Amino acid sequence: MLKGRAFKFGDNIATDHIIPGRFAHLRSNLSELAKHVMEDAAPTFAARVKPGDFVVAGTNFGLGSSREHAPLVIKIAGVSAILAKSVARIFFRNAINLGLPVLLCETDSINDGDELEVDLKASTIWDMTNGNQFTFSKIPEIMLRILDEGGLLPYIQKYGSFKL
Amino acid sequence: MGKTLAEKILSVKSGSEAKSGDIVIAKVDLIFVQDTTGPLSVKQFQAAGFERLANSVKAVLFLDHAAPSPGHELSNDHMLLRDFARETSSFLYDVGEGVCHQIVAESLAKPGDLIVGADSHTVTAGGLGAFACGMGSTDVAVALGLGKTWFRAPESIKVALSGRFPDGVYAKDLVLHLIGRIGVDGATYKALEFSGDAISNISIPERLTVANMAVEAGAKVGLFPADEVTRDYLSTQGRKSHYQPLFPDDDAIYEQTINISLAELQPTVAKPHTVDNIALARELKGTKIHQVFIGTCTNGRLDDLAVAARILKRKKIHPETRLVIAPASRGVLMAAMGAGYIQTLLEAGAIILPPGCGPCLGLHQGVLGAGEACLSTANRNFKGRMGNPEAFIYLGSPATAAATALKGEITDPREVM
Ligand code: SF4
Numbered sequence: 001m002l003k004g005r006a007f008k009f010g011d012n013i014a015t016d017h018i019i020p021g022r023f024a025h026l027r028s029n030l031s032e033l034a035k036h037v038m039e040d041a042a043p044t045f046a047a048r049v050k051p052g053d054f055v056v057a058g059t060n061f062g063l064g065s066s067r068e069h070a071p072l073v074i075k076i077a078g079v080s081a082i083l084a085k086s087v088a089r090i091f092f093r094n095a096i097n098l099g100l101p102v103l104l105c106e107t108d109s110i111n112d113g114d115e116l117e118v119d120l121k122a123s124t125i126w127d128m129t130n131g132n133q134f135t136f137s138k139i140p141e142i143m144l145r146i147l148d149e150g151g152l153l154p155y156i157q158k159y160g161s162f163k164l
Numbered sequence: 165m166g167k168t169l170a171e172k173i174l175s176v177k178s179g180s181e182a183k184s185g186d187i188v189i190a191k192v193d194l195i196f197v198q199d200t201t202g203p204l205s206v207k208q209f210q211a212a213g214f215e216r217l218a219n220s221v222k223a224v225l226f227l228d229h230a231a232p233s234p235g236h237e238l239s240n241d242h243m244l245l246r247d248f249a250r251e252t253s254s255f256l257y258d259v260g261e262g263v264c265h266q267i268v269a270e271s272l273a274k275p276g277d278l279i280v281g282a283d284s285h286t287v288t289a290g291g292l293g294a295f296a297c298g299m300g301s302t303d304v305a306v307a308l309g310l311g312k313t314w315f316r317a318p319e320s321i322k323v324a325l326s327g328r329f330p331d332g333v334y335a336k337d338l339v340l341h342l343i344g345r346i347g348v349d350g351a352t353y354k355a356l357e358f359s360g361d362a363i364s365n366i367s368i369p370e371r372l373t374v375a376n377m378a379v380e381a382g383a384k385v386g387l388f389p390a391d392e393v394t395r396d397y398l399s400t401q402g403r404k405s406h407y408q409p410l411f412p413d414d415d416a417i418y419e420q421t422i423n424i425s426l427a428e429l430q431p432t433v434a435k436p437h438t439v440d441n442i443a444l445a446r447e448l449k450g451t452k453i454h455q456v457f458i459g460t461c462t463n464g465r466l467d468d469l470a471v472a473a474r475i476l477k478r479k480k481i482h483p484e485t486r487l488v489i490a491p492a493s494r495g496v497l498m499a500a501m502g503a504g505y506i507q508t509l510l511e512a513g514a515i516i517l518p519p520g521c522g523p524c525l526g527l528h529q530g531v532l533g534a535g536e537a538c539l540s541t542a543n544r545n546f547k548g549r550m551g552n553p554e555a556f557i558y559l560g561s562p563a564t565a566a567a568t569a570l571k572g573e574i575t576d577p578r579e580v581m
Contacts, residue, residue: 016548020551021527021551022527022548022551022552024229024527025235025238025527028241060349060352060382063382064546066282066284066286068300068301068302069204086349088382089352090284090299090300094302097300097302098302153211153212153302156309157212162310164187
């Protein structure tokens with residue numbers, strides 16, 4: 001069971017907002033880079049986020065640049081899962097490859113600061129603040145298996161290749 | 165049942181009948197990384213325990229985003245990539261050679277190829293009929309080690325083009341118009357496939373511009389057929405043997421068809437801060453622009469510099485506007501010098517940067533000040549993209565860019581042509 005607070009974002013949050021190109025020189029210094037997570041979407045996010053918290057977004061989260069550092073800094077910040085109405089495809093793969101769950105669901109009823117609990121196995125999200133309960137849609141089997149192993153590297157180390 | 169271009173290529177490369185929605189494992193022909201995504205790929209490749217590249221793989225590394233390096237951290241990343249290239253005998257294009265996607269199109273991509281690159285604009289090579297798809301560093305690292313990766317065969321949206329571009333209207337106006345119509349997530353997970361009677365009049369550089377921006381509508385790939393125009397382009401590049409014709413089947417199934425008549429298009433601009441926030445250039449007359457940027461994998465090719473040079477010949481740019489130009493590759497720069505375009509642009513007041521990404525991603529070379537506005541020929545105008553979240557980015561064609569540099573405000577290029 002994952003537990004934490006919701007940090008609410010709007011539609012079309014690009015990887016450029018999550019980790020701007022102007023910090024490209026910090027990409028081999030991840031702890032420094034992570035201090036700027038979400039900087040151009042919510043400048044105070046990095047200071048306020050706590051391990052276990054959730055990023056909750058609207059449509060098309062993570063569009064734009066393929067930079068995997070975007071889900072990586074979100075993960076380093078301790079975010080336990082991303083909840084969004086829809087997610088851009090490169091970002092989706094990247095997050096799963098890093099073992100960071102991306103859950104596709106209706107997010108309108110979740111407010112900034114709500115306490116959430118997520119049961120990944122039961123595909124269920126509870127909003128403890130307003131009492132709502134809802135489910136998230138299934139992700140493709142192959143991505144689920146990668147996520148189950150904790151990401152693409154542990155998956156490949158275990159299976160040696162992709163298994164359909 | 166007939167196949168789309170995406171289904172055809174994925175079927176061949178996976179050795180199966182790939183229909184949209186199927187998950188397939190496919191062999192990759194070409195894999196590349198660039199200097200801001202490559203270092204993580206190298207680390208993940210090593211962390212996965214791979215010691216060498218898969219035998220079948222052609223791997224290429226590009227130092228283009230920070231070229232030449234603006235600081236010691238990025239210089240160290242460049243060293244890491246040079247070392248990896250040496251250790252794995254992969255090919256490296258060092259600083260000054262140009263933007264990865266331009267070099268892939270000039271020298272490496274072939275019709276029917278399956279290409280993955282650790283850069284979202286890998287889709288550019290779709291202009292040559294390659295299934296070219298952007299991925300993250302870890303996916304690419306694993307592809308380097310295994311020589312293959314998994315794909316979900318995409319549904320395809322057919323974009324049927326008719327007629328010819330009117331004067332002053334270009335491929336960039338077409339793709340901005342398309343994204344304005346379908347939105348920045350209008351093709352998420354899908355293939356955009358271009359067809360119609362206009363195709364035979366659309367040059368490869370123009371196709372590359374359109375395919376490049378497929379990802380701005382969320383698409384996995386943007387595909388053009390490989391036809392006689394492709395064949396002629398490859399032979400002028402000295403790559404005649406790389407040509408094979410490639411067309412979708414007549415009875416292929418598309419999720420939807422979008423019809424666009426080129427004759428009805430006008431110079432189009434994307435306003436801050438999303439690519440689908442479009443307007444006509446003439447509707448934005450009076451919008452003051454502090455910097456114009458011509459370059460990038462979208463519009464930094466020879467034809468683009470030719471259009472700008474034609475508009476700026478024997479003229480001076482507006483005194484309150486900077487014009488920054490980064491040719492997309494060394495080949496483009498040399499050809500533009502040979503044709504006199506660089507001389508013309510310098511005389512008009514332009515700044516010429518070395519081949520590479522230049523100011524496109526906000527790393528160096530032309531970062532905007534607070535409140536400044538830029539008209540750029542790039543593909544993205546997200547807040548902060550050019551290094552300052554308090555700046556404003558408009559996207560347009562090289563003609564619109566040159567006309568805007570001349571007037572100091574957004575200008576329909578037909579006013580000055
Ligand atoms: S020119 Fe811009 S969009 Fe193209 S690869 Fe370079 S940074 Fe990316």
